[in-house]
Amino acid sequence: MTWLVIPLVAVFAVLAYLAGRGVAQRRAAALHGGQKAHSRPEQHGYYAMIWVAVPALVVTILAGVFSGPLAHNLLAADAPASVQALEPFRREAFFNDARLTGEGQRAFQVWSGELGEALTTEAARSARLHQTLTWGGVLAAILAAVMGGLFAWSQIRPTLRARNRVEGWIGGLLFACSAVAILTTVGIVFSLLWDSLRFFQAVPVTEFLFGTQWSPQIAIRADQVGSSGAFGAVPLFAGTFLIMIIAMIVAAPVGLFSAIYLSEYASALSRGIVKPVLEILAGVPTVVYGFFAALTVGPAFREFFNGLGAMLVGGPLDGMGQYLMLVQNQMALVAGAVMGIMLIPFVSSLSDDIINAVPQSLRDGSYAMGATKSETVKRVLLPAALPGIAGALLLAMSRAIGETMIVTMAAGLAANLTLNPLDTVTTVTVQIVTLLTGDQEFDSPKTLAAFGLGLTLFLVTLLLNIVAQRIVQTYREQYD
Amino acid sequence: MTETGADKMWARLAAEDPARAARLQRGLKKRYAREGRFKLYGILAVSVAIGFLLLLLGRIIEQGHTAFYANQMTVQVYMDPARIDRAYPQGTNFQQMVAQQQLARLGETDDAQGTKATAYRLLISSELKFRAADLIRNDPSLIGRTVEITAPVSDEADLYYKGEITRETAAEQRRVSDEQMAWLDGLKRDGHVSTTFNAQLFTNGDSTEPELAGVLGAVVGSALMLLVTALIAIPLGVGAAVYLEEFSRKGRITDLIEVNINNLAAVPSIVYGLLGVALFINWMHLPRSSPLVGGLVLALMALPTIIIATRSALKAVPPSIREAALAMGASRTQTVFHHVLPLAMPGVMTGTIISMAHALGETAPLLLIGMVSFVPGIPGAIDEPAGALPSLVYIWENASERAFHERTAAAILVLLAFMIVMNAAAILLRRRFERRW
Numbered sequence: 039m040t041w042l043v044i045p046l047v048a049v050f051a052v053l054a055y056l057a058g059r060g061v062a063q064r065r066a067a068a069l070h071g072g073q074k075a076h077s078r079p080e081q082h083g084y085y086a087m088i089w090v091a092v093p094a095l096v097v098t099i100l101a102g103v104f105s106g107p108l109a110h111n112l113l114a115a116d117a118p119a120s121v122q123a124l125e126p127f128r129r130e131a132f133f134n135d136a137r138l139t140g141e142g143q144r145a146f147q148v149w150s151g152e153l154g155e156a157l158t159t160e161a162a163r164s165a166r167l168h169q170t171l172t173w174g175g176v177l178a179a180i181l182a183a184v185m186g187g188l189f190a191w192s193q194i195r196p197t198l199r200a201r202n203r204v205e206g207w208i209g210g211l212l213f214a215c216s217a218v219a220i221l222t223t224v225g226i227v228f229s230l231l232w233d234s235l236r237f238f239q240a241v242p243v244t245e246f247l248f249g250t251q252w253s254p255q256i257a258i259r260a261d262q263v264g265s266s267g268a269f270g271a272v273p274l275f276a277g278t279f280l281i282m283i284i285a286m287i288v289a290a291p292v293g294l295f296s297a298i299y300l301s302e303y304a305s306a307l308s309r310g311i312v313k314p315v316l317e318i319l320a321g322v323p324t325v326v327y328g329f330f331a332a333l334t335v336g337p338a339f340r341e342f343f344n345g346l347g348a349m350l351v352g353g354p355l356d357g358m359g360q361y362l363m364l365v366q367n368q369m370a371l372v373a374g375a376v377m378g379i380m381l382i383p384f385v386s387s388l389s390d391d392i393i394n395a396v397p398q399s400l401r402d403g404s405y406a407m408g409a410t411k412s413e414t415v416k417r418v419l420l421p422a423a424l425p426g427i428a429g430a431l432l433l434a435m436s437r438a439i440g441e442t443m444i445v446t447m448a449a450g451l452a453a454n455l456t457l458n459p460l461d462t463v464t465t466v467t468v469q470i471v472t473l474l475t476g477d478q479e480f481d482s483p484k485t486l487a488a489f490g491l492g493l494t495l496f497l498v499t500l501l502l503n504i505v506a507q508r509i510v511q512t513y514r515e516q517y518d
Numbered sequence: 519m520t521e522t523g524a525d526k527m528w529a530r531l532a533a534e535d536p537a538r539a540a541r542l543q544r545g546l547k548k549r550y551a552r553e554g555r556f557k558l559y560g561i562l563a564v565s566v567a568i569g570f571l572l573l574l575l576g577r578i579i580e581q582g583h584t585a586f587y588a589n590q591m592t593v594q595v596y597m598d599p600a601r602i603d604r605a606y607p608q609g610t611n612f613q614q615m616v617a618q619q620q621l622a623r624l625g626e627t628d629d630a631q632g633t634k635a636t637a638y639r640l641l642i643s644s645e646l647k648f649r650a651a652d653l654i655r656n657d658p659s660l661i662g663r664t665v666e667i668t669a670p671v672s673d674e675a676d677l678y679y680k681g682e683i684t685r686e687t688a689a690e691q692r693r694v695s696d697e698q699m700a701w702l703d704g705l706k707r708d709g710h711v712s713t714t715f716n717a718q719l720f721t722n723g724d725s726t727e728p729e730l731a732g733v734l735g736a737v738v739g740s741a742l743m744l745l746v747t748a749l750i751a752i753p754l755g756v757g758a759a760v761y762l763e764e765f766s767r768k769g770r771i772t773d774l775i776e777v778n779i780n781n782l783a784a785v786p787s788i789v790y791g792l793l794g795v796a797l798f799i800n801w802m803h804l805p806r807s808s809p810l811v812g813g814l815v816l817a818l819m820a821l822p823t824i825i826i827a828t829r830s831a832l833k834a835v836p837p838s839i840r841e842a843a844l845a846m847g848a849s850r851t852q853t854v855f856h857h858v859l860p861l862a863m864p865g866v867m868t869g870t871i872i873s874m875a876h877a878l879g880e881t882a883p884l885l886l887i888g889m890v891s892f893v894p895g896i897p898g899a900i901d902e903p904a905g906a907l908p909s910l911v912y913i914w915e916n917a918s919e920r921a922f923h924e925r926t927a928a929a930i931l932v933l934l935a936f937m938i939v940m941n942a943a944a945i946l947l948r949r950r951f952e953r954r955w
Contacts, residue, residue: 103802106801106802106803106804107802107803109803110803137803201849204851205851208851209851212758212760212761213761213765213766215755215756215757215758215761216757216758216759216761216762216766216775216825217775218754218758219758219775219778219779219782219821219822219825220774220775220778222782222818222821223778223781223782225793225797225818226789226790226792226793229792229793229795229796229797229801230789230792230793230796232796233796291563292563292566292567293563294563295559295560295563295564296560296563296564296567299557299560299561299563299564302560303557304564312564312567312568315567315568315571316567318571319567319570319571321876321879321937321941322574322879322934323878323880323908323933323937324881325879325881325908325912325930326574326578326911326930326933326934327574328912328915329578329911329915329926329927329930330574330577330578332915333581333915333923334577379567379570382566382567382570386567410549410550410552410553411553411556411557412553412555412556412557413552413553415556416556433784436784436786437786439786440786440787440788440789441786442786442787442788442882442885443881443912446882446885446912447912447915467786467788467882470788470792470886471788471882471885471886474792474795474885474886475885475888475890488792489792489796492788492789492792495786495788495789496785496786496789499784499785499786499789500781500785503780503781503784504781507780507781
């Protein structure tokens with residue numbers, strides 16, 4: 039691990055600080071009377087420290103990022119013919135195992151015959167390669183530190199504007215920190231686009247967006263790729279939409295009404311109780327909601343509907359009763375309802391902010407005309423806050439679409455194209471998880487499909503967020 | 519009650535035009551009724567939220583509290599020299615041996631296939647085998663003697679003792695037969711069964727056998743992961759926030775970064791998981807399922823929230839502080855690092871801790887980078903395969919053994935306990951150090 043060099047760099051940096059300070063003090067002491075150094079010795083120390091630490095850290099980060107791909111490419115380039123002949127994903131698996139074996143860990147699979155022999159030699163080569171790269175990285179980092187230190191040493195003199203230089207560096211480093219945000223976005227877009235493009239080479243975009251058949255498991259067989267219509271994502275979009283709508287039906291009124299109650303009616307005491315409760319509800323991890331949906335709400339709902347069905351069988355709604363008796367735990371209603379509960383605090387706190395942002399003068403005007411509180415809320419506050427609330431609801435929708443754990447644990451896997459809340463549906467996020475948690479075939483269309491779905495999800499939520507934020511922003515400016 | 523202006527007005531109106539006054543009174547009544555209903559809706563909405571939280575916590579405690587104690591059986595084991603290999607004691611099928619001895623004590627005769635012994639064996643945890651083998655390894659002279667060994671009962675037997683399986687449970691929903699129940703009753707009657715605190719839940723890693731499965735491996739994995747996240751996300755996030763709030767000039771690049779951060783905060787967590795798969799695993803070839811990759815992904819995810827929290831903490835520091843420092847001749851950097859940032863620190867810490875607590879509960883990205891694979895034992899380094907608490911909840915929830923259900927709820931309680939501690943720390947910090955300007 040190249041990262042091991044970081045403590046070493048830290049020690050170097052401290053030494054550089056002490057040395058730089060000492061050197062600056064000595065050189066300043068040699069000045070003739072009347073002359074003064076521009077910066078204090080400590081600032082020279084920081085200057086030396088930065089010149090030691092920053093180049094070394096940059097080298098370390100570069101080595102850490104690029105040694106993996108480099109080792110892999112070198113390994114792949116000189117691999118024996120038997121390995122080269124493997125299918126791409128098998129080859130990836132082979133190299134992964136070679137690396138593991140080289141590190142003294144257990145390989146994932148058993149490689150027999152020629153491949154087994156190749157594994158031993160490749161593992162040795164992989165271990166050698168990784169060792170070379172690691173030590174190369176460490177040496178390069180140390181070299182960078184030493185060179186930076188020498189440069190700083192040569193620069194330190196009483197006239198050096200060390201403080202200004204150090205501050206320039208700090209500004210640059212802080213900018214680099216905020217640039218990471220942009221790099222993350224670029225990383226997300228590129229990684230999604232790259233694999234999605236490869237997926238769309240195997241499956242046409244139109245088929246993916248408008249096809250109504252989703253069965254990626256079958257499509258592992260080469261002869262079915264793209265031709266069987268197994269990658270039509272419409273059922274997933276419909277399922278996601280259905281669950282989102284159910285969630286919003288629960289979350290929008292409850293969240294909105296609690297926000298109204300909290301901002302207009304509640305006493306300080308009940309605010310002090312309800313606010314923390316909502317914060318706790320917002321802080322509960324989604325996997326907990328998923329567990330609750332799967333083991334409590336699901337069985338309870340099924341029992342209820344089965345009981346209802348048993349009552350209706352033989353009655354006027356005979357067919358309906360028989361249908362209800364077959365309802366399962368994994369109905370869309372369960373995931374949607376629990377997701378709605380999860381979204382209550384989200385909707386409530388956003389709406390609370392927005393309602394509070396409505397100027398008090400509007401309320402006072404309404405009360406002065408003799409309106410009751412509820413009339414003020416309905417006729418004055420809500421119309422004034424409407425754009426903001428719409429924005430909040432859009433943000434909640436984007437949350438519901440991207441939510442993963444509740445649907446993974448409580449919704450089904452069957453891609454039914456239906457709008458019946460008592461049926462089992464599946465969602466985009468569930469399918470991403472299913473496609474990527476099985477066996478690791480990193481190049482099959484089945485796995486790549488996850489990235490196609492991810493790209494769609496990213497674009498839709500991005501659009502919702504941008505629109506919502508724009509609305510909320512304009513709304514805020516209106517009253518500021 | 520004193521007479522108000524409104525009362526006088528009503529009285530005058532009633533005298534002048536009784537019909538109109540009555541109509542107005544009726545209308546007013548209706549309006550007040552509407553007001554009452556509206557307020558009721560608000561109260562109902564709030565009670566739904568509170569009621570649900572209580573239901574959620576209540577159900578989890580109800581399902582999980584039983585996992586914190588476990589039943590152990592104490593049996594006399596005759597270390598049969600005919601069956602134990604001195605050189606390789608762990609190869610012995612101790613459970614079968616004990617089962618046969620127990621049956622012999624009960625005076626039951628077994629058939630040739632050993633059906634009854636097999637049934638009895640299923641009531642004993644494989645932990646007995648490890649304990650017996652350990653005893654012999656330490657003291658080979660025990661072979662041929664009778665030793666008292668205490669070991670957990672198997673998960674199904676444990677469920678029976680806890681009353682989750684009874685004789686009334688439908689046959690296809692339980693794996694304990696009536697005969698086995700009779701044996702278990704017998705053991706209990708004779709005082710061989712003790713109920714103790716389930717320490718293994720906190721000292722063991724994951725296991726395929728529910729009675730031996732514990733959360734320690736996942737706790738350590740989560741801790742390693744959060745360490746990576748904190749080391750990366752906190753310096754980067756605070757740095758970025760300080761730049762945006764204190765150094766940047768309004769311009770296109772700053773605007774771009776701002777819009778970017780707001781959008782990143784709303785990107786679904788599973789998309790970060792996809793980024794982790796593509797970037798850290800497929801391209802950088804970092805080890806799958808490792809806390810290193812998990813920590814990196816969570817760091818990218820936590821970054822926007824830390825930036826936003828830090829910025830609002832910096833905003834709360836009044837400009838007079840900055841102006842005073844600048845007026846005394848401090849440079850911008852000195853102003854920020856000597857005065858503004860220290861004053862904003864409580865707010866920064868609060869925001870950071872809350873975002874770390876959030877990262878602790880995040881599950882979806884971990885599923886994609888392989889942290890749901892079964893990892894027995896306790897991880898020792900950030901590049902070894904490891905589990906995490908929320909992914910352990912997911913794995914156990916999916917397990918088919920019924921005994922994992924209570925353990926899932928127990929794991930959730932452990933997870934919630936960690937989150938409550940972190941959030942309480944954040945609230946305490948805020949209470950203790952918050953300054954109103």
